Amino acid sequence: xxxSSALFLSGRAAGALPLPSEIEQFLYYEAYLLxxxxxxxxxxxxxxxxxxxxxxxxxxxxxxxxxxAFALAEPPxxxxxxxxxxxxxxxxxxxxxxxxxxxxxxxxxxxxxxIHEQQEDTIHVSSNFQxxxxxxxxxxxxxxxxxxxxxxxxDDGWRITRRHxxxxxxxxxxxxxxxx
Numbered sequence: 001x002x003x004s005s006a007l008f009l010s011g012r013a014a015g016a017l018p019l020p021s022e023i024e025q026f027l028y029y030e031a032y033l034l035x036x037x038x039x040x041x042x043x044x045x046x047x048x049x050x051x052x053x054x055x056x057x058x059x060x061x062x063x064x065x066x067x068x069a070f071a072l073a074e075p076p077x078x079x080x081x082x083x084x085x086x087x088x089x090x091x092x093x094x095x096x097x098x099x100x101x102x103x104x105x106x107x108x109x110x111x112x113x114x115i116h117e118q119q120e121d122t123i124h125v126s127s128n129f130q131x132x133x134x135x136x137x138x139x140x141x142x143x144x145x146x147x148x149x150x151x152x153x154x155d156d157g158w159r160i161t162r163r164h165x166x167x168x169x170x171x172x173x174x175x176x177x178x179x180x
Contacts, residue, residue: 019115019118019123020113020115022158023113023115023123023125023151023158024110024113026151026157026158027110027113027125027127027149028110030042030045030160031108031109031110033045034106034108034178034179035106035107035108037103039089039092039179040089042089042179043082043085043086043089045158045159045160046082046085046159046160046161046163047082047152047154047159047160047161048082049081049082049161050081050082050085050159050160050161050162050163051079051080051081051161051162051163052078052079052080052081052082052084052085052163052165053076053078053079053080053162053163053164053165054076054077054078054079054165054167054176054180055072055073055076055077055164055165055166055167056072056073056077056166056167056169056172057070057071057072057073057166057167057168058070058071058072058073072166077167077176078176085179088179092177097177099177100135100177102135102136102138104133104134104135104177104178105133105134105135105136106131106132106133106134106178107131107132108129108130108131108180109129109130109131109132110127110128110129111127111128111129111130112126112127112128113125113126113127114126114127121152121153121154122150122151122152122153122161123150123151124148124149124150124151125148125149125150125151126146126147126148126149127146127147127149128144128145128146128147129143129144129145129146129147129180130142130143130144131143131178131180133178141169142169143167143169143180144167144168144169145165145166145167145168145169145180146165146166146168147163147164147165147166147180148162148163148164148166149162149163149164150162150163165180167180
């Protein structure tokens, strides 16, 4: 953990701000780490037993109504724990991940942060996101969706214990080589 990460996690995340602002700052900081490709520091924001799930929406026919609705496709596109996130980060560092050669430029925009439930040191938060991914001179993608997070306050600051990403984007590239 870098000095700036330690300062952020121990200072601002220790209750110096009202809870909604504190959570927003935590999520903005997380987006900053992703965009700066400080992926090990990003993974450190997840608890040891964290889960990371990515689902996509699909059109589903509602019986007897004839209207298209959207449901989550089953099984999820990704369902993994922190250990697998660590392996994905290590793989990106090997330069053998061809989908990330050259490395993507990303910009994560986090909005509409809402706290839904709080139980002692655990809270449930939702947010919307837009992620821009550019592989210089190769491709550009924009992803939209929502995240449902469970966060737990520790002595070292907030940790993500569960993240469920729901992509609204209809067309996905062959490989998803970025994090949401």
